[in-house]
Structure formats: structure tokens, C-alpha cells
Amino acid sequence: MTPARGRWRWSILTVVTAGLGLTACTGEKASEASEARRKADAQQRLFITGTEETRGQDDGVPAEKPVFTHLTVRARGDTTEVVREQDGTWKLTAPVSARAEAAVVETLLGTLASSSFSATVKEAPTDADLEAYGLKPPLFTVTARAFVPDAQGQGAQDPARQRTVTLHCGKENTYDGSVYVRRDAEPAVHAAAGTVRWALDRDTFALRAKDLLPPLDERALKGIEVKAPRGAYQLARDADGAGWRVVAPVAANANATRVAELLKALVEQRALSFPEDTPESRKRLGLEAPVVDARFTGGPGEPVRVRMSRVTEDGAVRAYALREQGTQAVLGEVPEDALGVLDVSVRELKDRRVLEFRRQDVRRIVFHPGGGAPAITVVSTSEANEGAGHWDVESPQRGKAQHFKLASLLRALEGLKATGYGETNPKNWARYGVTEDSPGAVLLGADGRELARLWLGAEVPDEPGTLYARGSGPDVLKVPESRLTLPTRPEDLQEAPKAPDAPKPPAKTEQAP
Structure with a gap:
């Protein structure tokens, strides 16, 4: 090998080695940059679990989603406490004990779990800045508690897996519709999409279930008694449990489909508001002398009584419903049409079959x-x-x-x-x-x-x-x-008589030759 050829080969090897080292260095820096971006993105999420900083999509292992267990929402003058029940449903515990509006709560939780700040507006705002952003005091605040589940989905009782985040929300930015937000005690002011404000700014009425008359399962009931303007009637379940009978004011088979329709329409009535339930308010709202008074027996628990009234307030006609079962009572304003759901004639309830027989x-x-x-x-x-x-x-x-x-x-x-x-x-x-x-x-x-x-x-x-x-x-x-x-x-009706058999033709006789 000549010296010149040897130097040429050495130069090629040096260049290749340097290139490989540069590539490795570049790849390492890119990975570090990607990890830094991921950690920064994790810090921008509304609800931080802490797992986003160590696990994510880049290493093929998704971050655990938090399981929310408690919400405190301070908005529009109300402070509402919402807790997750053992069966996964949500219930209001303050200022009233009531079922939660599932769709509203799920939207709020979904927003907390998936949304991020869109920008950081100011790292070190002054008191004057906070007032300008509507954050001193905040217009509404949401405190959410959750736990980060383990591989088996457990961890609710493990303090190391508990997470709590408080979001303080302010005014809307009229330029792009975003909302100003601070997280926990951090000084920085962030911007979040307008959908965050829409999802989190919820008062007690918005978070409370509006179907005030359930549970009322037609299949479990044994008797229905109604007093209404078009008359009073009583219905009783058939002995076989399949249908209904009208027992007063006349005795007749009832149209089971129509009865089921009435009860379905009743429980689907949605509350327009929840007035304070006091003896004085019941009297003022006409519930001591109701327009409709119904009693349902045979279902789970004690009998259910539903009273409905109609009153004129400030020139407007309003209807109210009071549901009572044992010591539990719920009072709500309902659409005026609700008064007519049970106010039907006995003739309408009767089975339209002309004859009753088997x-x-x-x-x-x-x-x-x-x-x-x-x-x-x-x-x-x-x-x-x-x-x-x-x-x-x-x-x-x-x-x-x-x-x-x-x-x-x-x-x-x-x-x-x-x-x-x-x-x-x-x-x-x-x-x-x-x-x-x-x-x-x-x-x-x-x-x-x-x-x-x-x-x-x-x-x-x-x-x-x-x-x-x-x-x-x-x-x-x-x-x-x-x-x-x-x-x-x-x-x-008779079977047609059988036709007589046709006479057989006489047998042929052969003539002798």
C-alpha cells in the first residue's frame, strides 16, 4: 500500500467516525429536546397528575388518567360540593343533597382532564393586573380532587396517589374569547380556551339533576290514585302483574300502554328552578290545595306522593311540583304542561278492547x-x-x-x-x-x-x-x-259437503272373434 493511499483511507475513516458521533450527538439532543417539550406541555395542563413528566406517548406508555372523586365549584354566588358515589354516579352534598346532572359533571371533568393552557399571559402579575384579569377576586373557582390509579385501577385510598388542583378563573378576553386562569397558588396568569369557561362556570342549579320526579318505575308499581280537574281515578295492577285495571270510578280493564305513557311523561318533566322548600313557600305556591294530587304505591320504599299547583306571579302563570316519599321531599318549578300529564279522563285510560274474555x-x-x-x-x-x-x-x-x-x-x-x-x-x-x-x-x-x-x-x-x-x-x-x-x-261456517263419488264406467267386455 502506498503512503498516499493509506492517508486517503485514514481520512475516510476519520470522516465517517466523526459523522457517526455527530449523528449520535444530534439524536441525543433531539431526544432531550422532545422530553423537555413533553414536560413543558405537561405543566401546561389544567389538572396535573405528576405522571405526565415521567411517562408519556414518546416512550410508548400512556400517562394514567386521573379518577376524579370530589368537586367544589364556587360560581355565580353558589358554592357547590359534588362527590362521586361508590357506583360511579355523582351526587350533590351541598348546599343541598340531590342527584347531580350527569352530562354537566362529565363535561366539567372531561375539560379538567384533557385541556391545557393556550398561553402564559404574565409570569409575575401585580395586584392591578389581577384585578384587570378578573382574578382578584376570581369570578369562579373549581377545586378538583382525584387519584392516579395503579395498573389494577386502584389507589383511591393511597395518599401518594391523591391529587388536588384548584383553578381560579377570571374574565373573558374579548379579543379571542379565552379566559384568564391561575392554578393553585402559582403566581402566573394563563389563558385557556373559552370552552374551559363554559364547562367550569356552573352554579348549583346547573350541576343539579333536573328530573325531580324519578325514581318512579311503572313496572314496580301496584297502585295509582289521582285527583285532577277532569276527575279522580284509581288504577290497580292485575293479579298476574302484567297489566292494569281501573277500579274507580268504574271497574274496567285499563290500557297498559297508555298508563305506561302517562308515567313516562311524568318522570320526564324537567325542573325549571328549585325554590326553597318551606311550609310558607308551599302555602304561597298553592301546594296545600293542589290542582293535581297523585299517590303511587307498591314501588321501592314508601309510597310516593306528587302534588302540582298553578299560581300567577308577577302576571306570569307558573306551575310547581312537590314530590314526597317518607321524610324526603323535593320542590321544583315545572312547565305548565306538566299539570295535564295525569289529568286525563277515565275513558282515555280504559282498554279499547270491545270484549273482555279469554x-x-x-x-x-x-x-x-x-x-x-x-x-x-x-x-x-x-x-x-x-x-x-x-x-x-x-x-x-x-x-x-x-x-x-x-x-x-x-x-x-x-x-x-x-x-x-x-x-x-x-x-x-x-x-x-x-x-x-x-x-x-x-x-x-x-x-x-x-x-x-x-x-x-x-x-x-x-x-x-x-x-x-x-x-x-x-x-x-x-x-x-x-x-x-x-x-x-x-x-x-259449515264445511262444504263432499261431492258424491262419480259412478264407475261399466267394465268393457271383449267380443268373441
Whole structure:
């Protein structure tokens, strides 16, 4: 190797080694710069857990999210304490004991956990600066307590994992809508997005749940008693627990769907405000002589009483609701429409089924074609339920009935529903075309006891295709003619007689050749 070639190779090696060292140095500085930026960003977060400075996205291990357990919000003249319950729900403990508005609390917590300061406005502000920023005193303050969970999600009782941060918030910057903020006892004034002010500046009413009437589960109730302007009524759960019955002022099956709708509409009423609940305020708001007075029994705990009133204050009509259960009471202003939720007529609560019977109990049916035509009687000849099995026509002529047609008629009679009502207990049913000679049907049990009876009357004026009818209740009913076609002659029900077998042709005889 010549000296020149050796020097050339040595120069190349020196350059490469220097380059590698420079690259390593540059990479190390870049990593340090990235770590410094990450720590600086962590310090800019509203709620610092301390874990952001040692763990983060850069090393592949995400920082633990804090689990909030307590909030103190001082805003708009209120100081509200909110705590996390064992089941994860939130509850107000001061100035009142009440359920928290879940969506509002979750928005507040989400803002605390995820938001950062957008800029540092002043590192060492003077008292005059703080007054200008609305921070002396602050317009609102939020103190949040949380714990940093371990790998198993535990740590609520570990003092080393407890974190508390207080944010003092001031005025809105009219230039960009941001809000001035100080954290804990730090002197610096920061700017945070306007969404931070919107999420944190919450008074007691905003943090409190507005659905003042729950819990009231229709499925658990056994009885409902209501006094309202349109009348009083009582409902009782059926023995099988599936439906409802009207027990006063009349006895009838209730429309279970309508009852469920009423209760759903009631518990969905939202409070517009929560006045102070005192004997004086109850009297002033008309709750000693309520417009609606309802009692619900059979649910969890003691019976629930709901009173509603309507008063005129300063020329404006307002409605109020008072929910009482045992020693617990909640008073709230509600929309005026809430007064009409339970104020319904008994007729509206009734089941619209025309006839009340069980299909499996029917063993004999007498159809009346009307117009003097003889009645058609069919009898079940089997023990099958649901109207299936074998049926025979007993009169006016005997024959085997089409059992599928009988099953269809029974289903139609059982499912027949009124489309409207006329008067109750009319003195003259003939006014509606309902007489002893009207078309109809009588359903009888195995012991011959009448289970239900239907009469079809005249057509309802101005309602083509609709007939007046009399069913199991005292009301004049309106029923759709097309939903029920009753037989008018035995042949409508009997099986067609079999055609006689055709005579066999005579056997062919072969002639002798």
C-alpha cells in the first residue's frame, strides 16, 4: 500500500467516525429536546397528575388518567360540593343533597382532564393586573380532587396517589374569547380556551339533576290514585302483574300502554328552578290545595306522593311540583304542561278492547245475524285451547264447522278495539241501533255462563264504515265494520259437503272373434 493511499483511507475513516458521533450527538439532543417539550406541555395542563413528566406517548406508555372523586365549584354566588358515589354516579352534598346532572359533571371533568393552557399571559402579575384579569377576586373557582390509579385501577385510598388542583378563573378576553386562569397558588396568569369557561362556570342549579320526579318505575308499581280537574281515578295492577285495571270510578280493564305513557311523561318533566322548600313557600305556591294530587304505591320504599299547583306571579302563570316519599321531599318549578300529564279522563285510560274474555274459555258461540234470522250456534267438541280444535254447528242445522274459520272469528272478537266512544250508560240504546234484534255474538263457557256479548248497531253519522256497538262495558262504542264479519247463515261456517263419488264406467267386455 502506498503512503498516499493509506492517508486517503485514514481520512475516510476519520470522516465517517466523526459523522457517526455527530449523528449520535444530534439524536441525543433531539431526544432531550422532545422530553423537555413533553414536560413543558405537561405543566401546561389544567389538572396535573405528576405522571405526565415521567411517562408519556414518546416512550410508548400512556400517562394514567386521573379518577376524579370530589368537586367544589364556587360560581355565580353558589358554592357547590359534588362527590362521586361508590357506583360511579355523582351526587350533590351541598348546599343541598340531590342527584347531580350527569352530562354537566362529565363535561366539567372531561375539560379538567384533557385541556391545557393556550398561553402564559404574565409570569409575575401585580395586584392591578389581577384585578384587570378578573382574578382578584376570581369570578369562579373549581377545586378538583382525584387519584392516579395503579395498573389494577386502584389507589383511591393511597395518599401518594391523591391529587388536588384548584383553578381560579377570571374574565373573558374579548379579543379571542379565552379566559384568564391561575392554578393553585402559582403566581402566573394563563389563558385557556373559552370552552374551559363554559364547562367550569356552573352554579348549583346547573350541576343539579333536573328530573325531580324519578325514581318512579311503572313496572314496580301496584297502585295509582289521582285527583285532577277532569276527575279522580284509581288504577290497580292485575293479579298476574302484567297489566292494569281501573277500579274507580268504574271497574274496567285499563290500557297498559297508555298508563305506561302517562308515567313516562311524568318522570320526564324537567325542573325549571328549585325554590326553597318551606311550609310558607308551599302555602304561597298553592301546594296545600293542589290542582293535581297523585299517590303511587307498591314501588321501592314508601309510597310516593306528587302534588302540582298553578299560581300567577308577577302576571306570569307558573306551575310547581312537590314530590314526597317518607321524610324526603323535593320542590321544583315545572312547565305548565306538566299539570295535564295525569289529568286525563277515565275513558282515555280504559282498554279499547270491545270484549273482555279469554279465548281458551270459550266453548259455545251463538251468532245473531239480526233482522229476525235464526241464531247460529256452534259448539267446541275438543279440549284444545286458543279456539283451535273441532267445532260443530249445532243449530239451526247440524254439521261439521270449519274450525280454522272459528279460530279466526275468535281472534277477531278478542282483538276488536273501539275507535271512539259515545255516551256512557245511555238510557236508550236503540238511538244507536242497538236492540235485542241487532247482529252480534254471545260467547259462553263450558258451564254455559256468558263470558261476553257483542251487539252491532247503526252506522255512525259522518263516519262511513264505522258502526255503533255495545260490548262488555257501559259505553257506546265505535268500531270499524271492516274488522269483523259475522256469519249470517250456517253455510258460512259449515264445511262444504263432499261431492258424491262419480259412478264407475261399466267394465268393457271383449267380443268373441
